[in-house]
Amino acid sequence: MSYRIDLKRGAVFLTATGRLTNDDLITCVAGLNADPDLMPGMPTLTDATGVTEMEVDLKGFRALTEVMDNSQTPRGESRAALLVTKHGDAMLGKLLMAISKAESSLPRYRVFDDRAAAESWLGIS
Numbered sequence: 001m002s003y004r005i006d007l008k009r010g011a012v013f014l015t016a017t018g019r020l021t022n023d024d025l026i027t028c029v030a031g032l033n034a035d036p037d038l039m040p041g042m043p044t045l046t047d048a049t050g051v052t053e054m055e056v057d058l059k060g061f062r063a064l065t066e067v068m069d070n071s072q073t074p075r076g077e078s079r080a081a082l083l084v085t086k087h088g089d090a091m092l093g094k095l096l097m098a099i100s101k102a103e104s105s106l107p108r109y110r111v112f113d114d115r116a117a118a119e120s121w122l123g124i125s
Helices: 022-034 058-069 090-102 115-122
Strands: 002-006 011-021 044-055 079-083 108-112
Touching (some): 011 022, 044 115, 108 115
Parallel strands (some): 011 044, 044 079
Antiparallel strands (some): 002 011
8 A cells, every 4th residue: 555645736645456454554544644745634535446355454443543643744624535446345435434433533534436526525636
């Protein structure tokens, strides 16, 4: 899993491919949170269309919440879109949305199978 901060568009882009584990997710997000270019409120688009094996569990999401709670850059009011294939694992997206409603440190998530719709919802199209 990797991330890219696009300063021109004012957005964060994460890409996950192949086998995605708790460690992959936590390492990527911890690196993102430590990046000096990350600004509060930046919308985030996570492209998970290339994930072939999902090994992230509730323990991983709890660890993600801890990483985000301890971030030096508060997310503020931000949105995060998760892009999956039409036949992909929508359960991940539903779990993310449920967790983000319960945890104030996480951005508001929404799941998409269309990149243009995700970018429009994020306001970065």
